[in-house]
Amino acid sequence: MTLQRNIRRASAIDAEAHTGVAIVGAGACGLTAALMLHDAGIDCVLLERDATPSGSTALSSGFIPAPSTRVQRAQGVHDDSAERFAADIQAKAHGRAAPALVRAYAEAIGPALDALQARHGLGWILLDGFLYPGHSAHRMHALPQKTGAALMAALQAAVGTAGIPVLTQALVETLCFDEEDRAIGIGYRRPDGREELLGCDALLLACNGFGGNAEMVRALLPEMADAAFGGHTGNDGSAILWGRALGARLRDLGGYQGHGSWVTPQGALMSWAVMMEGGVQINREGRRFHDETQGYSEAAVKVLAQPGGVAWNVFDAPLLALAHEFPDFCEAEAAGALRRCDTVAQLAACIGCDVPTLQATLDALLAIGPQPDGRVFKRGLAAPYFAVKVSGALFHTQGGLDIGPDMRVLREDGTALPNLIAAGGAAGGVSGDAVWGYLSGNGLLSAVAGGAIAARTAAALVKAGRNQHGE
Known part of the structure; x- marks a missing residue:
């Protein structure tokens, strides 16, 4: 330039x-x-x-x-x-x-x-x-x-x-x-x-x-x-x-400020409040790959390091209600970003991973005590599941x-x-x-x-x- x-x-x-x-x-x-x-x-x-x-x-x-x-x-x-x-x-x-x-x-x-x-x-x-x-x-x-x-x-x-x-x-x-x-x-x-x-x-x-x-x-x-x-x-x-x-x-x-929740291909920021309150990021292999509560900025680099440079924000109905409090999410939903999956099999098909791996990832959320990455979940996620495809983005320096x-x-x-x-x-x-x-x-x-x-x-x-x- x-x-x-x-x-x-x-x-x-x-x-x-x-x-x-x-x-x-x-x-x-x-x-x-x-x-x-x-x-x-x-x-x-x-x-x-x-x-x-x-x-x-x-x-x-x-x-x-x-x-x-x-x-x-x-x-x-x-x-x-x-x-x-x-x-x-x-x-x-x-x-x-x-x-x-x-x-x-x-x-x-x-x-x-x-x-x-x-x-x-x-x-x-x-x-x-x-x-x-x-x-x-x-x-x-x-x-x-x-x-x-x-x-x-x-x-x-x-x-x-x-x-x-x-x-x-x-x-x-x-x-x-x-x-x-x-x-x-x-x-x-x-x-x-x-x-x-x-x-x-x-x-x-x-x-x-x-x-x-x-x-x-x-x-x-x-x-x-x-x-x-x-x-x-x-x-x-x-x-x-x-x-x-x-x-x-x-x-x-x-x-710089990165963002690990850049909705793709719609091109919008999805509120990180959903992650903080129990949502997870899952890669194409059906696995979580970081502690989402550490911050959305560093999450950009971690998402970009996943296969294809993408991940899926996965959450359930109570968290969808929270997401609806944010206009940016509502606009992304209106543009077709939100996927509803009534079963783990449907969610696996959406993500493109195998069902057993994804099921093990979701079951692990129910464990008492911290996950291997240090995150502690208050509850697991319940069907129906909701998913939004995201990538990592640079927002400002x-x-x-x-x-x-x-x-x-x-x-x-x-x-x-x-x-x-x-x-x-x-x-x-x-x-x-x-x-x-x-x-x-x-x-x-x-x-x-x-x-x-x-x-x-x-x-x-x-x-x-x-x-x-x-x-």
Whole structure:
């Protein structure tokens, strides 16, 4: 993939317009930052490459983990805290996530969700029927629709109500810096080929990871080179390319969110709640092959390692009722993904395995005590059985520009660039440098908490600059 992602050096630029903060990318991160900047009285402009903002957020389930929110407390969860959440993040990442960033996100996400609810009308609910892998408390928040598309629509509506400018079909290609490494503007390409310039006092990269750049995936994530990509094609690695040109430090490029429940051939995510509550993954040989409760991200690699790179999610009627609570599953079912099997023989025919092997796999679920892989089942599965064919997919990357806890981009020597900020997919996250480090919700945690912190930092930089110049 050949990208025009340039750094322009100049003492000044002849820009058509000027704003306090230019925000590259109008996903959850950029939209959150814009709302927080508006609340702080700082003008900003969002620039979005697509005609309609969507990004990875719109393709996700829209679930955001956060401790100590008003909604969480209203639901009777009083024993959660930023410290407990941070411990869960680090436990999943085996201690390999950046400690300062973990702490910053864990402390910022609760107040960010409360602010979005109180000031911008996002009506969160708490998903308290089950725990996602790695979480020790019920802290997963969503809008009532339980989709990423609904989250994007709500954030866009709030931005529209606030009157924040959003330039769509504006493909940012050039970042402009002065001789002191201070961002002074950006150049963006319009559909007719024109380049326009926007000056700024601070610049926030809230744009993307690199999951949609096949060349970068092959080089940095070789185990996912042939996997389906379930993310947004705009994840082309722009932020990393700009960072390399600037001499910025990069971090955790081997970290990513996979998903071991990519419905095939329909192409949709099936909720991992079904696995957590007793569902199993069975390969073409009729066998389970991992502890499904360890997480859906690392499950992607394990599913891809099975014969044909596929598995079957197998569950029963009570778990089907749970699955029906998630719109993504309902859409996949409507597209023909769900198979009903009234007997083990029918299920074996569906999977393509022999009946005795499958029967032994299902019988083993009734055993008292842990399975050989360590999983403990509360009950077995009962006919009728339901099955969905899945593969492993790459959803979004978790590595990127190295940032401090204030979201400012760091040079190779660890010093911060004066007014270049990065968050969300553009920055290194809190999942460490491997697929197994991804804690459920880490992507939107980075986007929303990172966007809120970035706004706070950008607002302070803009105000300081204006005070210095007597504005």
